[in-house]
Amino acid sequence: MGGSSPCASCKLLRRRCAKDCVFAPYFPPDDPHKFAIVHKVFGASNVSKMLLELPIYQRADAVSSLVYEANARVRDPVYGCVGAISYLQNQVSQLQMQLAMAQAEILCIQMQQEPNLPTQIDQDEKSLLLSSNFNNNIPQYLGFASSSTVIQDPLKRESLWT
């Protein structure tokens, strides 16, 4: 037997870590929690099948995203990642609305400064400008159209990979 220690998955599964173990490159022995959480949510067998279906150069990213999803599911057993998606879609929606209002305001200012145009713009015209500028072009992922599944504690923005 070689001197290298078994990977985290083979340690957890209590089996011999083969030389071509599919898990070994992605679940080093010094981070047992990483495999434990993925195994808890997806199961070792399913993870193995998913990795074997992918070319080698994509497996590291696949493992990272599986770990991320598993962490999200453990943190929120009901909504998992879907809660975060709903929250972020809401944020995008609100920002786009604010942007549309700001753009409508600039149009109003520009029209008021235009000497040939009337100086007063009434509320109806402003509303029309606002509704024509506000273009809700967010793709509706997973059929979310409302904030019915919004959670207030989303996953952190910048660190998507652990």
Next chain:
Amino acid sequence: MISGRCAACKYLRRRCPSHCIFSPYFPPNDPQRFACVHRIYGASNVGKMLLKLPPHLRAQTADTLYMEAKCRIQDPVYGCVGIISHLHQQIRIAESQLAKTQAEIAVFNSIAREAQVQEIEADSNFFKNLLPEEITAAGLRSYGYGSPSTQTFKFN
């Protein structure tokens, strides 16, 4: 009885017990739903996840598990995380555009205020340069002072 099995028990080719954990959430008319979830999580893991939760939360959990499984099947590398990443990017772009637009509004407002101040100063200088006798009652009337008369007003 074979008929009346839920989609999970049909898929797993077993008898569907009366208190089957899957049957309320995986009806027989939607076999695809359980097939997706089973492919990614496995029946045993799904059953354990549902059993750990109170009954009133299980329907939502089954829905979100199905959604995530579907995402993972469509994108085997990134799954739902690809969508999250894309949304973060949309937020960054929208925030940047909003900041830029708000800065433009601030510039416009600043120019407008500056123009107003200059106009007020110009009016003020106009009156300072007028001789007292040039300010007639008729002229003052237009500014709301007194009634029509031939009186003149003296200013110090």
